[in-house]
Amino acid sequence: MQNHGDERGMQLGVNRQGDSSGGTSMVTRVRQDVNKLPQWDPTLLWYAKAVAEMQTRPFNDPTSWRYQAAIHGYQRDQDPFASDSDTLPSAADQRTFWSQCQHSSWFFLPWHRMYLMCFEAMVAATVVKLGGPAGWSLPYWNYSDTSNPGARRLPAAFFLPTLPDGSANALNVSARAPNDNGDIGMTPAEVDIRCLADALFTGIADGGHPGFGGPKTGFNHGNGPTGALEKTPHGDVHVAVGGDSGLMSAFETAALDPIFWLHHANIDRLWQVWLNRLSSHKNPADTTWLSASNAKFQFHDASGQVQTYTPAQMLDTTNTLLGYQYEDTSDPLATGAPVSIHAAVGGPMGAVVQQPAELAGGTSAAHALANAPTTAQVPLQAGAASVRGAALTSAPVARVYLNLENITGSGRPGGYGVYLNVADAANPPAQSDPGFAGTLPMFGVQAASGSDLLHQGSGLTYVLDVTHVVEHLKAAGTWDAHNLRVTFAPLRAGQKAPDLQVGRISLYYGD
Amino acid sequence: MTVLRQWLVWHPEWVALAVCVAAWSLLLVQAGQTMPLLALCTANGVQSGPVLPRVLGGLLMLLAMMSPRWLPALRHVAFRSLRQRRGRAMSVFVLGWLLPWLLAGLPLWAWQGVIALPTAALVALFAGAVLWQGLPARKRVLLRCHRTQPLAPGGWRAQSDCLRFGIRQGVDCLLTCGPLMLALSLAPPARGLMPAASALLAAELYLPRFAGRRAALFTALLGCAALG
Numbered sequence: 145m146q147n148h149g150d151e152r153g154m155q156l157g158v159n160r161q162g163d164s165s166g167g168t169s170m171v172t173r174v175r176q177d178v179n180k181l182p183q184w185d186p187t188l189l190w191y192a193k194a195v196a197e198m199q200t201r202p203f204n205d206p207t208s209w210r211y212q213a214a215i216h217g218y219q220r221d222q223d224p225f226a227s228d229s230d231t232l233p234s235a236a237d238q239r240t241f242w243s244q245c246q247h248s249s250w251f252f253l254p255w256h257r258m259y260l261m262c263f264e265a266m267v268a269a270t271v272v273k274l275g276g277p278a279g280w281s282l283p284y285w286n287y288s289d290t291s292n293p294g295a296r297r298l299p300a301a302f303f304l305p306t307l308p309d310g311s312a313n314a315l316n317v318s319a320r321a322p323n324d325n326g327d328i329g330m331t332p333a334e335v336d337i338r339c340l341a342d343a344l345f346t347g348i349a350d351g352g353h354p355g356f357g358g359p360k361t362g363f364n365h366g367n368g369p370t371g372a373l374e375k376t377p378h379g380d381v382h383v384a385v386g387g388d389s390g391l392m393s394a395f396e397t398a399a400l401d402p403i404f405w406l407h408h409a410n411i412d413r414l415w416q417v418w419l420n421r422l423s424s425h426k427n428p429a430d431t432t433w434l435s436a437s438n439a440k441f442q443f444h445d446a447s448g449q450v451q452t453y454t455p456a457q458m459l460d461t462t463n464t465l466l467g468y469q470y471e472d473t474s475d476p477l478a479t480g481a482p483v484s485i486h487a488a489v490g491g492p493m494g495a496v497v498q499q500p501a502e503l504a505g506g507t508s509a510a511h512a513l514a515n516a517p518t519t520a521q522v523p524l525q526a527g528a529a530s531v532r533g534a535a536l537t538s539a540p541v542a543r544v545y546l547n548l549e550n551i552t553g554s555g556r557p558g559g560y561g562v563y564l565n566v567a568d569a570a571n572p573p574a575q576s577d578p579g580f581a582g583t584l585p586m587f588g589v590q591a592a593s594g595s596d597l598l599h600q601g602s603g604l605t606y607v608l609d610v611t612h613v614v615e616h617l618k619a620a621g622t623w624d625a626h627n628l629r630v631t632f633a634p635l636r637a638g639q640k641a642p643d644l645q646v647g648r649i650s651l652y653y654g655d
Numbered sequence: 656m657t658v659l660r661q662w663l664v665w666h667p668e669w670v671a672l673a674v675c676v677a678a679w680s681l682l683l684v685q686a687g688q689t690m691p692l693l694a695l696c697t698a699n700g701v702q703s704g705p706v707l708p709r710v711l712g713g714l715l716m717l718l719a720m721m722s723p724r725w726l727p728a729l730r731h732v733a734f735r736s737l738r739q740r741r742g743r744a745m746s747v748f749v750l751g752w753l754l755p756w757l758l759a760g761l762p763l764w765a766w767q768g769v770i771a772l773p774t775a776a777l778v779a780l781f782a783g784a785v786l787w788q789g790l791p792a793r794k795r796v797l798l799r800c801h802r803t804q805p806l807a808p809g810g811w812r813a814q815s816d817c818l819r820f821g822i823r824q825g826v827d828c829l830l831t832c833g834p835l836m837l838a839l840s841l842a843p844p845a846r847g848l849m850p851a852a853s854a855l856l857a858a859e860l861y862l863p864r865f866a867g868r869r870a871a872l873f874t875a876l877l878g879c880a881a882l883g
Contacts, residue, residue: 348665349730349731349734350734351734351735362861362862362863368803437862437864438862438863438864499664499665500664500665500734501734502738503734503735503736503737503738503808505808506807506808507807508807508808508809508810508812508813509807509812510805523808523809525737549735549803549805550803550804550805595795595798595799595802596795596798597791597794597795597798598798599798600798600799600801600802600803601799601802602801602802602803602804605803647804647805648735648805648806648807650735650808
């Protein structure tokens with residue numbers, strides 16, 4: 145990839161490569177790291193202007209801001225811009241094009257790639273219409289960049305009230321978590337990228353690993369479990385930015401916040417980073433994922449024409465349809481100790497998971513979460529691990545998975561930190577403590593809890609790989625083979641008292 | 656591990672397919688004997704006689720036609736249960752699922768005598784089933800057929816949770832499929848309609864884009880075939 149240097153802003157990230165004739169041709173655009181752009185780099189300035197223009201378009205215009213946001217999710221009673229003067233698309237169009245976001249599904253990544261592709265093209269066309277240069281590319285927000293102390297702050301262009309010319313800044317949205325000069329208090333755990341060490345794209349809803357990309361499903365709005373990348377950092381960042389009442393915290397309003405698109409550009413980038421890490425990291429080869437009838441998704445292109453896309457068309461970002469690459473897809477886990485124990489012992493956990501995970505124990509009643517730490521006792525069957533290990537193969541039990549099943553609730557609650565067997569449950573330790581198992585974002589909990597035309601009402605289901613925590617507990621002598629204590633601590637002080645509950649907390653042994 | 660054994664390990668819901676095959680096989684074998692196949696499909700033409708064979712026949716027909724719809728729920732029950740009680744959990748789920756259907760079906764199967772509805776009434780029943788196929792309310796219930804719920808791992812709560820889950824699924828299934836099943840039960844006997852209806856009801860569950868208008872059209876075709 146070329147180093148743009150001083151030309152970065154002016155070229156808007158266009159990558160020119162030599163061709164065989166000795167000339168240059170425009171091959172791919174470059175999506176750039178927003179944290180490496182100057183505050184009002186032309187990429188951001190034109191984005192702000194384009195957003196403002198798209199916000200003036202009528203609601204039933206597929207290239208309008210609100211229409212694009214409604215593709216992710218739409219509930220009229222949750223639309224902050226709902227007006228009697230709105231002209232809505234036809235009911236048929238709403239059914240076909242709106243509320244189509246794929247979550248808790250192996251379609252999560254390809255569907256959002258299609259979504260971003262079409263949105264980016266519309267913004268780029270709008271930039272040209274406003275007199276700007278061609279080739280605008282969506283930047284990404286790399287909040288996990290440990291070399292940048294300010295990476296987790298909102299980029300300045302997204303909270304400054306005005307543009308350099310004094311006009312209102314459309315990128316600045318008030319409906320977010322409170323921020324201090326862009327600092328929304330996002331913690332390292334919420335942007336953790338250990339999911340990049342996961343060996344398999346596709347998960348199985350058997351209690352074991354949910355997969356980097358999510359479980360195999362049909363067309364799906366979420367029936368658990370949620371894929372590893374979708375949980376963290378995707379869900380965590382949504383909730384951290386949106387807070388308890390902001391746009392980013394709910395399926396139905398998230399895409400109304402201009403930062404949504406940079407957030408998802410980063411999620412899209414992490415997909416490429418994962419693929420690049422190891423040759424064994426591969427996308428699914430199933431036709432049911434690539435191109436079957438349930439894998440066809442319709443969007444409008446930049447000219448407003450309906451197009452149908454499949455994940456098979458989304459595999460290579462540099463192809464003629466997508467036409468972009470990321471500024472940086474280097475492996476952030478390449479230095480230092482491997483995050484995943486499996487990665488440390490010589491590679492992925494096998495090309496195929498040999499057998500389903502085995503339930504070791506669980507709660508018998510729902511556990512209510514609160515705005516203070518709470519702890520659940522999870523009875524375990526001491527012999528579960530050996531039963532599984534001996535039952536079908538001679539392979540030893542390798543991984544331990546904490547399942548948080550059928551989480552239901554309402555509103556836009558904040559996330560939780562999850563700890564195992566902490567000594568002082570009322571005052572859990574820091575997230576750097578070895579007893580910290582991971583975060584629990586509540587993005588989409590209300591939508592997932594309701595039974596409607598889009599959701600089954602099962603709630604959210606998350607799976608945390610707690611193998612490292614269990615091994616620490618065993619080494620410290622605090623592991624109890626008959627009972628597990630799971631503590632849930634609100635990530636932020638003063639989180640609203642929710643009506644959240646975890647339907648079942650269970651432990652599985654698996655591959 | 657052999658390929659078959661591997662497949663069985665990863666698909667504990669294979670039991671539903673086994674039930675489906677077994678039930679259809681029994682029905683076909685018994686056709687024309689003590690449990691005439693066609694008499695099980697429809698109350699139209701059922702003669703007076705012992706109730707038990709007709710009730711068993713109705714139950715067999717229910718198992719044959721509807722067991723493919725258990726697949727996702729049985730999978731959830733199996734994987735979310737302790738290994739040693741997996742079979743029991745799936746059995747209790749199926750029992751719970753059957754209860755609403757038995758309550759709805761028993762009056763029909765146990766009816767003594769012939770039920771011969773006028774054509775207009777049958778047309779109305781099928782029209783109602785077609786209309787129901789296209790309504791948003793039915794789509795909502797159909798989506799709930801994919802719902803999961805937490806299951807206690809042990810003790811009496813494990814049994815009651817599996818039973819309740821089965822009942823909930825059975826009720827949702829009855830709401831989505833009942834109108835069509837009722838129309839077919841009261842229509843003139845027509846071989847082949849029951850497997851076609853079973854395929855339709857399974858397809859709309861596993862192919863969401865088939866549900867709604869396409870499924871309604873298919874239902875209309877079934878009605879025409881039944882009354883033609």
